[in-house]
Structure formats: structure tokens, C-alpha cells
Amino acid sequence: MKIDYNFAFFDEGSKREIRRATLKAVAIPGYQVSFASREMPIARGWGTGGLQLTLSLTGTEDVLKVIDQGSDESVNAVNIKKLVKKTTGVLNTDDTNKATLIQSRHRIPEKSLKDKQILVLQVPIPEPLRLVEPSEYKTKRLHAENEYSGAWLMLFEQIMKYGNMSTGADHPVKVYDRYVMAPSPIPRFDNPKMDYSKALILLGAGREKKIYAVPPYTKVKSLAFEDYPFEVESFEDKECRLCKATGVFMDELIDEDTKETYYQCNDTSYCLDRLNNRN
Amino acid sequence: MESFEKPILKVNNLRKQFGNGCKKCEDMSEDVLDKNYCPECGTVYACQDVSFEVYNGEILGVVGESGSGKSTMMQCLYFDKEVTKGDAYISNYKDGKSNIFKESSQQKRYIRNNVLGKVYQNPILGLKMDFSAIGNIAEKLIASGNRKVDEMERRGNELLEHVNIPLFRSKEEPKNFSGGMQQRVQIAKALSNNPPILLLDEVTTGLDLSVQANVLDLIKKIQRELGISMIVVSHDLAVIRMLADRTIVMLNGKIIEKGLTDQILEDPQKPYTQQLVHSLL
Numbered sequence: 001m002k003i004d005y006n007f008a009f010f011d012e013g014s015k016r017e018i019r020r021a022t023l024k025a026v027a028i029p030g031y032q033v034s035f036a037s038r039e040m041p042i043a044r045g046w047g048t049g050g051l052q053l054t055l056s057l058t059g060t061e062d063v064l065k066v067i068d069q070g071s072d073e074s075v076n077a078v079n080i081k082k083l084v085k086k087t088t089g090v091l092n093t094d095d096t097n098k099a100t101l102i103q104s105r106h107r108i109p110e111k112s113l114k115d116k117q118i119l120v121l122q123v124p125i126p127e128p129l130r131l132v133e134p135s136e137y138k139t140k141r142l143h144a145e146n147e148y149s150g151a152w153l154m155l156f157e158q159i160m161k162y163g164n165m166s167t168g169a170d171h172p173v174k175v176y177d178r179y180v181m182a183p184s185p186i187p188r189f190d191n192p193k194m195d196y197s198k199a200l201i202l203l204g205a206g207r208e209k210k211i212y213a214v215p216p217y218t219k220v221k222s223l224a225f226e227d228y229p230f231e232v233e234s235f236e237d238k239e240c241r242l243c244k245a246t247g248v249f250m251d252e253l254i255d256e257d258t259k260e261t262y263y264q265c266n267d268t269s270y271c272l273d274r275l276n277n278r279n
Numbered sequence: 280m281e282s283f284e285k286p287i288l289k290v291n292n293l294r295k296q297f298g299n300g301c302k303k304c305e306d307m308s309e310d311v312l313d314k315n316y317c318p319e320c321g322t323v324y325a326c327q328d329v330s331f332e333v334y335n336g337e338i339l340g341v342v343g344e345s346g347s348g349k350s351t352m353m354q355c356l357y358f359d360k361e362v363t364k365g366d367a368y369i370s371n372y373k374d375g376k377s378n379i380f381k382e383s384s385q386q387k388r389y390i391r392n393n394v395l396g397k398v399y400q401n402p403i404l405g406l407k408m409d410f411s412a413i414g415n416i417a418e419k420l421i422a423s424g425n426r427k428v429d430e431m432e433r434r435g436n437e438l439l440e441h442v443n444i445p446l447f448r449s450k451e452e453p454k455n456f457s458g459g460m461q462q463r464v465q466i467a468k469a470l471s472n473n474p475p476i477l478l479l480d481e482v483t484t485g486l487d488l489s490v491q492a493n494v495l496d497l498i499k500k501i502q503r504e505l506g507i508s509m510i511v512v513s514h515d516l517a518v519i520r521m522l523a524d525r526t527i528v529m530l531n532g533k534i535i536e537k538g539l540t541d542q543i544l545e546d547p548q549k550p551y552t553q554q555l556v557h558s559l560l
């Protein structure tokens with residue numbers, strides 16, 4: 001049975017509305033723009049925000065890459081690719097370089113992004129102040145008044161409890177010296193990649209109905225106290241067991257047989273690319 | 280004393296109404312002034328043209344029965360609620376030349392963080408129960424621009440020590456603390472930026488007698504050592520007698536009597552105050 005989908009699943013009106021919200025987000029770096037989040041054939045919380053952005057942006061010439069926590073082959077990534085391909089017919093790729101559109105959950109690829117690429121990040125909780133202020137009305141006011149004590153307080157608490165800013169993921173950033181933004185649960189390791197990124201970065205939260213953006217070449221600074229500087233996860237002295245890469249974000253794994261700890265690139269396509277190009 | 284010294288806080292005709300009012304009540308006729316609401320439209324006049332001053336280093340007591348408008352007045356002063364009309368001046372803020380009620384919300388936040396400290400009757404309103412005690416104190420320091428963790432930690436511990444919270448509990452969440460400890464954390468938080476004025480709303484209500492005495496001693500100590508001016512709201516005359524230099528008596532949203540605390544308690548002039556004093560002593 002063949003079902004006729006509209007190109008990119010949505011009707012033109014829906015896509016236009018998402019694009020309008022996106023344009024507004026680009027015009028106000030780091031500011032969360034509300035949009036009418038659509039029902040999707042995948043469950044909310046599984047990247048519907050990112051997927052709506054991707055679908056609204058996809059044109060016939062686009063080449064799409066989808067990654068889920070560094071992997072192009074996870075069930076989630078594969079399902080999203082299938083849906084976009086089925087409704088648009090665009091090409092898929094694992095190669096960061098070849099992609100025009102990259103949808104990702106929890107990572108920014110290791111390979112530097114380029115001009116004219118668009119990175120779409122899936123966001124579960126877009127509001128960096130949510131844990132200190134449950135009311136949306138109030139957080140909107142706090143953003144308007146540039147009042148970010150709550151975000152600093154959360155970092156202070158972490159230092160009190162763990163001795164360092166061990167947020168791990170979703171470490172808040174200040175965009176264009178104005179809005180504090182949740183970069184989505186990417187590791188701190190990826191935060192610096194947002195700073196003056198050549199690619200446009202769009203962030204979409206389906207359940208929370210928010211779109212926000214870091215335009216290309218925009219200052220993005222991770223929050224840090226004067227006496228506790230921002231630090232990324234360190235993989236010093238570690239190398240990928242497969243491709244021997246260093247200075248990338250790695251997964252820590254345990255060898256079943258020897259019970260020894262080893263490291264492997266978290267970005268699988270990066271690792272594969274290195275392996276293929278070696279010989 | 281009042282004629283020589285400039286007050287640190289001056290409040291003029293503070294009014295707080297809940298509701299829009301109507302023809303009958305807009306001119307504040309006797310009908311309305313007798314109660315605190317309009318029988319015609321139901322508008323509540325929680326504070327009606329309240330005026331008073333607080334002088335440097337003094338504790339001003341506020342007494343009155345439940346519903347007389349004490350908390351509402353404190354909430355207006357701390358910008359928890361917006362006043363309907365009236366003005367107020369703080370000598371430490373813009374030389375006492377600016378009506379603080381008319382300031383922008385950023386400026387109000389600045390005043391809350393740097394010029395005032397408040398202790399709420401209900402600690403849930405004054406503390407983040409899921410954050411550490413020291414984090415609660417740091418919140419105010421951060422809000423006033425501090426970005427040095429070690430400095431804030433030192434200051435936080437110093438304050439907690441000052442209010443007798445053992446250091447080993449400073450990283451615990453106040454939700455695990457007793458009521459008296461929670462009030463003491465609130466006091467430490469209120470003091471964090473050395474505000475010249477402290478607002479205390481029923482700090483001892485609901486605490487055991489011995490714990491009450493403890494908190495009252497602490498307040499006296501703070502006044503003695505730091506010379507901070509305070510407004511202390513309580514319906515407990517014993518608290519007022521122990522703490523307040525001067526006292527105002529509120530009824531139905533109005534101040535009906537004011538004077539030196541001893542005078543008010545020993546020789547009340549208004550029948551209502553006489554009744555209040557006699558029923559409670």
C-alpha cells in the first residue's frame with residue numbers, strides 16, 4: 001500500500017509556521033521562540049522538536065545525516081532518517097562533510113562544521129532556569145530582565161555538592177552576551193564547538209514547543225565562576241582503541257574478556273572515516 | 280528623636296487593595312474604613328493609607344489581629360505585591376529621593392538584594408528547600424553580582440555560624456531542618472548582603488517556646504552587633520515587648536495607634552489597643 005504524504009510530511013502552512021519561528025530564533029540568538037508543535041508519528045521526547053525543524057528545512061537538494069548520541073545507526077536515528085527519506089526522498093549520509101542538514105541528539109560531530117551547514121539539536125528541556133523556577137511566566141520575565149542568578153545558583157550547588165561543575169551535559173551558555181541558553185544535553189566537551197560555529201545551529205523542543213538558535217559566527221560562552229573556570233571532559237592520554245584518535249570525546253568501555261577499561265570514539269562515523277582512510 | 284534624625288525608611292499612604300473598587304468605596308467613606316472591604320463590590324482594602332517611619336538602628340514593632348494587613352504591608356515593602364498607591368523612601372537608596380514603589384523591576388530586584396532582607400513567616404516562601412543551606416545564602420550573593428565561589432562559601436559559612444547552624448550541616452537541604460533552624464537559615468540569608476533594613480514577618484510563630492526564645496535572642500544579637508534597622512511583625516505582644524523600640528498597632532488595614540512600645544503596652548490610648556493588650560497579657 002502506498003500512502004501519499006505531503007512533501008516533508010507537513011502541509012505547507014505548518015512548515016511555513018515552523019520556518020517563521022526559526023527565522024525569529026535566528027534573529028534573536030539564544031532566545032526561546034514558542035511554536036505550535038505538531039503531532040508526529042514518533043512519540044514526543046524522541047526528537048519531535050528536532051524532526052519538525054528538519055522537516056521544515058529539508059529541500060530536494062539536501063543531504064541528511066542523523067546521529068543519536070554519536071551513532072548514525074541507533075534505532076532512533078534510523079527511524080528519523082527513514083521518515084524524512086520516505087516523505088522527501090532526500091539522500092542520507094553518515095559523512096559529516098557531505099551533509100547539508102545534520103540532526104543530532106546529545107552530540108556535535110567531531111569533524112568541524114562548515115559554512116552553510118545546519119545542525120539541528122534535539123532538546124528535552126529548553127529552559128535553563130526551569131529547575132530553579134517552575135513558572136514559565138516568571139522565567140520569561142527573568143530572561144527579559146537578563147536575570148540569571150538561578151543558572152549560577154545551580155552551578156554553585158554543583159560545586160558545593162561535588163566539588164566541581166560536574167553537570168556533564170547541558171552546561172548553560174550565554175549567547176551573544178545576552179540570553180542564557182540550554183545547549184541541550186551535549187557533553188561540555190561540545191560546548192566550545194558552538195562558539196563562532198560556521199554552521200547555523202538550531203535547537204528544537206517538541207514537547208515544550210520551543211525553537212531557539214545560534215546563528216553562524218556567534219559568540220557562545222559557557223557560564224563559569226571566576227575561581228572555577230569552565231572545563232571540558234578530559235581525555236588526555238587516552239586514545240581510541242579502533243582509530244587511535246586523540247582529543248575527541250570518547251566512550252569508556254570495559255573489555256568483556258580482560259575486564260580492562262578502554263576508550264573508543266563516541267562519534268562512530270568519525271571513527272569509521274579514520275579507519276577507512278588509513279589504508 | 281524623630282525631629283532630629285532622618286528616617287532610614289519612610290512610608291507614605293501605602294494602600295493595597297484587592298479588587299477594582301466601585302463608586303461607593305472609591306472615596307474611602309466611613310463604611311469602608313470601618314471594615315477592610317467594600318460591602319458593595321467586595322474589594323478588600325488590606326492596607327489603607329498606612330504611613331510610618333523607621334529610624335536608624337531601631338526595631339519597629341507591628342501588632343494587630345489576624346487579617347489586619349501586617350503581612351500585606353511587608354509584602355508591599357519587599358515588592359512581593361505591587362502597591363495600589365503610596366510611596367516609600369529608603370535613605371540608603373538614591374539618597375532617599377526616589378519612590379521605591381515606582382522603580383523598574385530591575386531596580387526593585389536590586390533593592391531586594393542589597394538594601395532589604397526579609398524573613399517570611401512560612402520558610403517555604405523564603406527558602407529553596409531543595410537547595411543547600413549555603414546555596415540559599417549564595418543565591419542573594421550571586422544576585423548581587425558575586426561570581427567567586429570561595430568568597431561566597433566563606434561568607435555563607437560565616438553567616439550560618441552567626442545564626443548557630445553547625446558547619447557540617449551547611450550543605451544540607453533546609454527541608455531536613457527543624458522549623459527553628461529553617462528560620463535561622465532565613466535570617467542568615469536575609470543578612471547576606473549586609474542590608475540596612477530587615478523585614479521580619481512572624482518569625483517565631485509556630486515554633487516551640489524554647490526555640491522561640493532562641494530566635495528572639497538571635498534577633499537581639501543582630502541588632503546589637505550589626506545595628507540593622509528592623510520591622511518586626513507579630514501578633515504576639517511578648518515578642519513585641521522584647522524586641523521593639525516603637526510599635527504601631529494595625530486594625531482593618533489602618534494604623535490606629537503608634538508610639539514607644541512600653542507606652543503602647545502599659546498605657547494604650549485607643550479602646551481597641553486596650554482590648555488587645557488586655558486580652559493578650
Ligand SMILES: Nc1ncnc2c1ncn2[C@@H]1O[C@H](COP(=O)(O)OP(=O)(O)OP(=O)(O)O)[C@@H](O)[C@H]1O
Nearest residue numbers: 297315323325344345346347348349350351352514
Ligand atoms: N490575594 C488576596 N485577595 C484578597 N484578599 C486578600 C489577599 N491577600 C490578603 N487578603 C486580605 O487582606 C487582609 C490582610 O491580610 P494579611 O495577610 O495582610 O493580614 P495579617 O495582618 O498579616 O494577618 P495574620 O496575622 O493572620 O498573618 C485580610 O483580610 C486578607 O483576607
Ligand SMILES: [Mg+2]
Nearest residue numbers: 349350351481
Ligand atoms: Mg500575616
Ligand SMILES: [Zn+2]
Nearest residue numbers: 301304317320
Ligand atoms: Zn466598592
